[in-house]
Amino acid sequence: MIEVKNLSKSFGENLVLDDISFKFERGQVNMIIGQSGSGKSVLTKCMVGLHKPDTGEILYDGTSFIELPLEEKKEIRKNIGMLFQASALFDSMTVEENVMFPLTMFTDMSKSEMRDRANECLERVNLEDKNNLLPSETSGGMQKRIAIARAIVMKPKYLFCDEPNSGLDPQTAIVIDTLISEITREMDITTVVISHDMNSVIEIGDHIIFIYKGKKWWEGSKQEMIKTTNQEINDFVYASEFMKTLKDKLG
Amino acid sequence: MNTIFHVGRYIILIGRVFSRPENLKIYWHLFIKEVDKIGISSLGLVVLMSLFIGMVITLQTASNIDSPLIPAYTVGFTARQSIILEFSPTILSLILAGKVGSNIASEIGTMRVTEQIDALEIMGVNSAAYLILPKILGGLFIFPFLIIISMFLGVFGGWAIGVSTGIITSNEYVYGIQYDFRPFSVTYAMIKTLVFAFIITSVSAYHGYYARGSALEVGKSSTQAVVFSSVLILTLNYIITQLILI
Numbered sequence: 001m002i003e004v005k006n007l008s009k010s011f012g013e014n015l016v017l018d019d020i021s022f023k024f025e026r027g028q029v030n031m032i033i034g035q036s037g038s039g040k041s042v043l044t045k046c047m048v049g050l051h052k053p054d055t056g057e058i059l060y061d062g063t064s065f066i067e068l069p070l071e072e073k074k075e076i077r078k079n080i081g082m083l084f085q086a087s088a089l090f091d092s093m094t095v096e097e098n099v100m101f102p103l104t105m106f107t108d109m110s111k112s113e114m115r116d117r118a119n120e121c122l123e124r125v126n127l128e129d130k131n132n133l134l135p136s137e138t139s140g141g142m143q144k145r146i147a148i149a150r151a152i153v154m155k156p157k158y159l160f161c162d163e164p165n166s167g168l169d170p171q172t173a174i175v176i177d178t179l180i181s182e183i184t185r186e187m188d189i190t191t192v193v194i195s196h197d198m199n200s201v202i203e204i205g206d207h208i209i210f211i212y213k214g215k216k217w218w219e220g221s222k223q224e225m226i227k228t229t230n231q232e233i234n235d236f237v238y239a240s241e242f243m244k245t246l247k248d249k250l251g
Numbered sequence: 252m253n254t255i256f257h258v259g260r261y262i263i264l265i266g267r268v269f270s271r272p273e274n275l276k277i278y279w280h281l282f283i284k285e286v287d288k289i290g291i292s293s294l295g296l297v298v299l300m301s302l303f304i305g306m307v308i309t310l311q312t313a314s315n316i317d318s319p320l321i322p323a324y325t326v327g328f329t330a331r332q333s334i335i336l337e338f339s340p341t342i343l344s345l346i347l348a349g350k351v352g353s354n355i356a357s358e359i360g361t362m363r364v365t366e367q368i369d370a371l372e373i374m375g376v377n378s379a380a381y382l383i384l385p386k387i388l389g390g391l392f393i394f395p396f397l398i399i400i401s402m403f404l405g406v407f408g409g410w411a412i413g414v415s416t417g418i419i420t421s422n423e424y425v426y427g428i429q430y431d432f433r434p435f436s437v438t439y440a441m442i443k444t445l446v447f448a449f450i451i452t453s454v455s456a457y458h459g460y461y462a463r464g465s466a467l468e469v470g471k472s473s474t475q476a477v478v479f480s481s482v483l484i485l486t487l488n489y490i491i492t493q494l495i496l497i
Binding site for chain 2: 085
């Protein structure tokens with residue numbers, strides 16, 4: 001479980017996050033949605049420790065993360081897997097080396113054990129026989145799957161996905177969404193997905209928070225989101241003609 | 252104010268670089284890779300530069316000595332002094348700052364803008380140590396070898412051109428390069444080399460590590476890395492010479 005309490009963050013005079021609080025449960029796909037520039041990415045970076053919030057608290061299964069000494073912070077980070085928007089694969093390493101990387105840094109496993117674990121993760125994301133390719137030799141969808149394999153190789157408790165569908169075609173996007181959802185259930189982990197792709201939200205979102213102008217504007221399930229009368233979230237969710245038509249048809 | 256900010260941030264970064272590594276075995280592999288990337292791949296440039304500069308120093312010295320009172324071995328003596336004291340440790344370091352420095356800054360800068368450094372941090376890896384320490388140690392290890400090779404080749408290039416063009420005999424040149432030789436000159440050159448190796452690798456890594464934005468910014472940080480490394484090399488060259496030789 002991840003709990004955020006009264007989190008605020010500003011850059012100079014610009015207040016980006018304003019007193020945000022929420023709780024993300026284990027075994028669920030928790031989605032952070034909002035317009036571009038609303039503060040989603042900053043919120044996520046605060047949650048994983050890449051930015052230090054001005055005020056507030058972040059608790060990983062009850063352990064306060066922000067004020068922890070660096071070494072203890074590292075221990076929590078070893079339980080975090082992250083899928084970046086641009087995959088962030090190490091371009092000088094092969095697919096297999098990328099997936100094995102956290103194991104080589106933090107475990108005493110033998111090379112063959114590491115290879116087995118990496119292959120297991122690659123098979124889980126339906127990527128076989130690509131071990132010796134460089135990331136640049138794979139497609140965008142494959143890179144996302146490799147990044148998911150790398151994110152889960154250490155059997156994390158928390159999985160963060162920053163716009164996992166950006167730059168992907170609709171079919172591949174569904175494959176990635178499904179993988180994220182399945183892995184969350186299988187591994188019983190707390191998953192946080194940052195997105196502004198409404199298909200994704202409808203497809204896999206269990207618990208959704210809507211960030212608007214740096215504040216947590218709305219929170220609920222996707223069923224509640226569809227029915228809400230909140231003007232800002234309706235403007236966001238039904239921004240496209242497709243979603244408007246769908247809403248009209250479904251009443 | 253800006254300078255103080257950068258100096259402070261550089262010192263903090265270096266502090267992180269020299270903190271305890273997570274996995275020594277991995278760092279050893281990275282060190283070997285960097286020795287190859289920084290050193291071995293620069294060997295061609297070092298050989299070419301040193302040979303030709305040695306030749307040119309010899310030719311220029313010979314062409315500028317008109318007086319019959321100046322002995323012919325002065326050509327060898329001048330070539331040796333120029334190469335050991337200045338060309339190999341300083342000028343070659345400036346050239347390597349361009350090649351190695353821009354390479355380090357653009358490699359780390361690209362990793363920064365493509366979030367690879369963030370990925371390392373989230374995994375719990377000390378990204379500064381992982382990316383920069385092997386480069387600094389690799390540079391400190393391999394630069395002295397490159398400079399010694401350069402010294403030999405520079406002096407050899409001078410001998411080869413001097414003898415082949417007939418401006419000096421082999422005996423005179425060899426006497427010149429042995430004349431009044433002080434081994435401390437090599438120690439002085441090595442001290443400079445180690446300082447410059449540290450500057451080139453760490454300053455370039457600093458510029459790459461704090462690159463922001465797009466590919467354009469990576470290019471800018473790469474240029475800045477070369478400019479700042481070069482300015483520091485020139486400044487420290489003066490300071491070290493003043494402290495050690497005078």
